[in-house]
Amino acid sequence: MANVGIFFGSDTGKTRKIAKLIHKKLGDAADTPVNINRTSLEAFLSYPVLMLGTPTLGDGQLPGIESGCESESWLEFLDSLQGVDLSGKHIALFGLGDQVAYPDNFVSALKPLYDVLSACGAKLIGDWPNEGYSFNHSAALIGEKFVGLVLDQDNQYDLSEERLDSWLEQITPLFA
């Protein structure tokens, strides 16, 4: 088993694609990305380092039945994390959103993910500057920084790989 577990939620496949790209870049350090609705709590907890990806759906929500997905996803999985001890784990978040169509809630779903994982004692790494995006509001900001990597595959597709490389460069020394 590798050191890094990559889990994602996805409605139309874009977050899955980024998860696969992260896996390709990390090589043997990471296991094959798994949809969060296809894992168990035990498998999730077996990794010391987690990279967790999500789109923002609904109106600033995590994916799941309540936000209009056909399958369960992060909304349901987070329920199973209630009371779980994640201390000692390093967790990096990556979020996809659409700043043009949803400027009032850009990548906001990263924040509930961040809040639940922090409350469980995890060390969240990989915050990301808000420069280079244009939006009105995002719940995913703490001060000037997003709580994780932010990619907009709908409008800034051409910037994603460069952003991803720079983010991986920033976080890999923190857990290598």
Ligand SMILES: Cc1cc2nc3c(=O)[nH]c(=O)nc-3n(C[C@H](O)[C@H](O)[C@H](O)COP(=O)(O)O)c2cc1C
């Ligand atoms: C119904 C719907 C609601 C969305 N709501 C938001 C939103 O509130 N904020 C945002 O930044 N993006 C929003 N998006 C854009 C998606 O997050 C974006 O297209 C993302 O790349 C989809 O990833 P996926 O293919 O992994 O599901 C929404 C998309 C859809 C279809």
